[in-house]
Amino acid sequence: MRTNPKSVAIVEVGARDGLQNEPEVFSTATKVELLTRMMDAGARRLEVASFVHPKLVPQMADAEAVVAALPDRKDTSYIGLVLNKRGLLRALATREGGRRGVDEAGCVAVASDSFGQRNQGQTIEEAIREASDNLRLARQEGLVPQVTVSVAFGCPFEGDVPPARVLDIVRRLADSEPDEIALADTIGAAVPAQVTDLFSRVREALPRTIRLRAHFHNTRNTGIANAWAAFEAGAEVLDSSVGGLGGCPFAPRATGNIATEDLLYLLARSGVATGLDLDQTIATARWFEDVRGKPAASMLAKAGPFPSCV
Numbered sequence: 001m002r003t004n005p006k007s008v009a010i011v012e013v014g015a016r017d018g019l020q021n022e023p024e025v026f027s028t029a030t031k032v033e034l035l036t037r038m039m040d041a042g043a044r045r046l047e048v049a050s051f052v053h054p055k056l057v058p059q060m061a062d063a064e065a066v067v068a069a070l071p072d073r074k075d076t077s078y079i080g081l082v083l084n085k086r087g088l089l090r091a092l093a094t095r096e097g098g099r100r101g102v103d104e105a106g107c108v109a110v111a112s113d114s115f116g117q118r119n120q121g122q123t124i125e126e127a128i129r130e131a132s133d134n135l136r137l138a139r140q141e142g143l144v145p146q147v148t149v150s151v152a153f154g155c156p157f158e159g160d161v162p163p164a165r166v167l168d169i170v171r172r173l174a175d176s177e178p179d180e181i182a183l184a185d186t187i188g189a190a191v192p193a194q195v196t197d198l199f200s201r202v203r204e205a206l207p208r209t210i211r212l213r214a215h216f217h218n219t220r221n222t223g224i225a226n227a228w229a230a231f232e233a234g235a236e237v238l239d240s241s242v243g244g245l246g247g248c249p250f251a252p253r254a255t256g257n258i259a260t261e262d263l264l265y266l267l268a269r270s271g272v273a274t275g276l277d278l279d280q281t282i283a284t285a286r287w288f289e290d291v292r293g294k295p296a297a298s299m300l301a302k303a304g305p306f307p308s309c310v
Helices: 014-018 028-040 063-069 085-093 113-119 124-140 163-174 192-205 223-232 260-269 278-292
Strands: 009-012 045-050 077-081 104-110 144-150 180-185 211-216 237-240
Touching: 009 260, 014 028, 014 045, 028 045, 028 063, 028 278, 045 063, 063 077, 063 085, 077 085, 085 104, 085 124, 104 113, 104 124, 113 124, 113 144, 124 144, 124 163, 144 163, 144 211, 163 180, 163 192, 180 192, 180 223, 180 237, 192 211, 192 223, 211 223, 223 237, 223 260, 237 260, 260 278
Parallel strands: 009 045, 009 237, 045 077, 077 104, 104 144, 144 180, 180 211, 211 237
Antiparallel strands: none
């Protein structure tokens, strides 16, 4: 446990995890503008695309086109989600011919057989092997290797996920030496006490050379509290989605990720720096409300910041 750290890194996931569950397929230009607006707001790590089969997730069918249209910003890292070797090869191909392409390979393992088989056609064991192979190949080919353990707190088909199982998965993934391991509450089932316990145990089990990241959904209105609990328990990186966009196509009734602007407000008022501008992030959420044609899920998009919040 740590007390009042001064800063935390944020990964903006709106353009990937946020849009993949939307009924509408947004244009490449709209996705690039969303990403660019968040970069202008200070986001320095962003999930930009998912290299998955377009028939399964049509919202991500233009992954290569999105990556090709992004600005070549030296201060920013672009993350491409990959579920298997084919996805990783697609991510690597974005860098061919001297192009910038993606910078990080976001690999995925699962903590539930039932979810894994629906989400990526893999059991836990198969996902660990695939993710481990992809992590090693990504590093070999010059991408930053990182991995997320999905449904780490609960599965929509099996219920509670034992913490001991998650710890075992994390230890095995650590053998492939990823730069970062994330725990994802994919269906928004966790509460802060669980988060504190699991993140503390995982942080203790991992070498300090591996960053610990947290990914929360706000399905049951505990996401922001969970993010703070993870941060205090040792998570160095927090995921969030502008406007609270998001969900999972393979998790019934799962709602959006925690909203970036809501998270920024919490952190700023708690004296924790993120490098992101709250007002610009709120403006981006409100801009996308107009694009989307419906209100954002976030509270700050409605209420705005408290006047003294900086």
